[in-house]
Amino acid sequence: MEIKFSHVNSTIFTDLSFVIPKGEIVGIYGENGDQLLKLIAFNKEVKGIIYFNKIRKLRRNYYLFRNDIVLIERNFVNLFNFDNVYEYFISYIRYRKINVKNIDKKVTGALKIVGLNENILERKISTLTSSEIKLFQFALAFLSNPKVLLLDEPFRGLDLNNRKKIVRIINRLQDKFSKTIIIYSNNPNYLYQYTNYLFVLYKNKIILNGKTRDIFFDHDEFSLYKIKRPDIVEFILLVKDKKNIKLPRRSDVKDLIKDIYWNVK
Amino acid sequence: MNVVQVENLMIGPFVNFNIEIPLNSFTIIAGSNNSGKSLLLKVLAGLVIKSKVIYNEEIIKNTYDVALLHENYAFNFDTVIKNIRYPLESLEIDDEKITKLVKDIVKDLKINKILDKEVNKLTYYEKIKVQLACMVVSEPKLLLLDDPCKYLSPFETEEFISILEHLRSRGITLVMATSSLEEIVYTINSTLYILNKGSIVSKGEALEVLKNDSLINKALLELPFVVDLSVKLEYYNLISKINLSFLGLVDSLWK
Numbered sequence: 001m002e003i004k005f006s007h008v009n010s011t012i013f014t015d016l017s018f019v020i021p022k023g024e025i026v027g028i029y030g031e032n033g034d035q036l037l038k039l040i041a042f043n044k045e046v047k048g049i050i051y052f053n054k055i056r057k058l059r060r061n062y063y064l065f066r067n068d069i070v071l072i073e074r075n076f077v078n079l080f081n082f083d084n085v086y087e088y089f090i091s092y093i094r095y096r097k098i099n100v101k102n103i104d105k106k107v108t109g110a111l112k113i114v115g116l117n118e119n120i121l122e123r124k125i126s127t128l129t130s131s132e133i134k135l136f137q138f139a140l141a142f143l144s145n146p147k148v149l150l151l152d153e154p155f156r157g158l159d160l161n162n163r164k165k166i167v168r169i170i171n172r173l174q175d176k177f178s179k180t181i182i183i184y185s186n187n188p189n190y191l192y193q194y195t196n197y198l199f200v201l202y203k204n205k206i207i208l209n210g211k212t213r214d215i216f217f218d219h220d221e222f223s224l225y226k227i228k229r230p231d232i233v234e235f236i237l238l239v240k241d242k243k244n245i246k247l248p249r250r251s252d253v254k255d256l257i258k259d260i261y262w263n264v265k
Numbered sequence: 266m267n268v269v270q271v272e273n274l275m276i277g278p279f280v281n282f283n284i285e286i287p288l289n290s291f292t293i294i295a296g297s298n299n300s301g302k303s304l305l306l307k308v309l310a311g312l313v314i315k316s317k318v319i320y321n322e323e324i325i326k327n328t329y330d331v332a333l334l335h336e337n338y339a340f341n342f343d344t345v346i347k348n349i350r351y352p353l354e355s356l357e358i359d360d361e362k363i364t365k366l367v368k369d370i371v372k373d374l375k376i377n378k379i380l381d382k383e384v385n386k387l388t389y390y391e392k393i394k395v396q397l398a399c400m401v402v403s404e405p406k407l408l409l410l411d412d413p414c415k416y417l418s419p420f421e422t423e424e425f426i427s428i429l430e431h432l433r434s435r436g437i438t439l440v441m442a443t444s445s446l447e448e449i450v451y452t453i454n455s456t457l458y459i460l461n462k463g464s465i466v467s468k469g470e471a472l473e474v475l476k477n478d479s480l481i482n483k484a485l486l487e488l489p490f491v492v493d494l495s496v497k498l499e500y501y502n503l504i505s506k507i508n509l510s511f512l513g514l515v516d517s518l519w520k
Contacts (some may be wrong), residue, residue: 130444161297187419
């Protein structure tokens, strides 16, 4: 789903215009990026022209996109006073007005996608660990089969296995089902590794957008505005700057070490 | 001298678990998800099984000498200054002394510009700092932090750790649980514990522990980029000793 914002105003942003490409993993980097995410998810009041799939969004046709966009918050907030996981699933389906014939089948299907065991349904939310809560949030999001998935700091607080699990889910969604995934993170290392299109915000304006790798390597704005680059990019650029040696643009440490090895030997 | 020690802990993933926290140390507990970091902090705070936790009674005299900064901290009042003053006001300290203590803390935590702001208009990082200020004004002896740097950017993490180091110099013993190892690069002279499924797989001086990268990967953790790179370069004999600055690394590689 292509998302187009033109001349949009909100309490934080003024005159914001951008196009989010279809079927890509898009990253948002910089100050107030999480506010931009909430703007796209309609959690904030906005004025301006917004197109979803070339249909203009108006107040009266909100129901068209209601279940197409889901925001996964960084912290889980219990919306209803239910502590039981199964009860929470059912009340979530009612709350989002999702049309489901067989609730049990839908819930187990969502759990299967994220790789959670079915006996989680009998547990209490307050006893889940942080990684289980994250996967539970993903399972809730998949109930409405969204076309756009907005993720606010999805990789934080997860160990390698769980992060790989989530990355695999995201990549499969983009690859097989061509969904648009938008990730906000203030850690550039994650964005460099996992996204292929990037928006950079500075003082509530979009200053850069384009392919992630090119953005981080080719633009001077980062050192100018004191925005941190990914560690590996910083290292490669420093080598070029100080020693005038051009290392290939790598994203993995192991590849980088091979390059250094051939260069130093 | 230990501030607190835990003996023969048997709860959740822990079986016959022992840990000692020395006075004025900075202990970092790192581990994968479900390894029991948060539970251990709750045990150390005396919230779960009190009988297994032994506090040093010379140092910890009151219950409020132990403070736990956790994720779901909620503010009682709307402005920042009211929230920071509240713990002292309830201790019946006179007004002038409170003003002095608050001024001191606020300067240390670099939050003097946001004192009159409303709490729900703060950014995430400012909120964490205000929470920390609320904890620290009453001068606890043992401060437990449950993954405070989880959502912080690299610059913010660096500043936050330097604040913690400053608090340590005021005589507070720190214990921090973390799910990533990024913070450790900024700490000075800290002790690192690696937890895996309720048992300590490695402990010691932070850098020494990080050098064993296969063990870290087995515990499902990821080394910070600088450490990862220099450990691997040292393994291939490209540099002679571990270097944590980019410039130093580059200079020792291409002489």
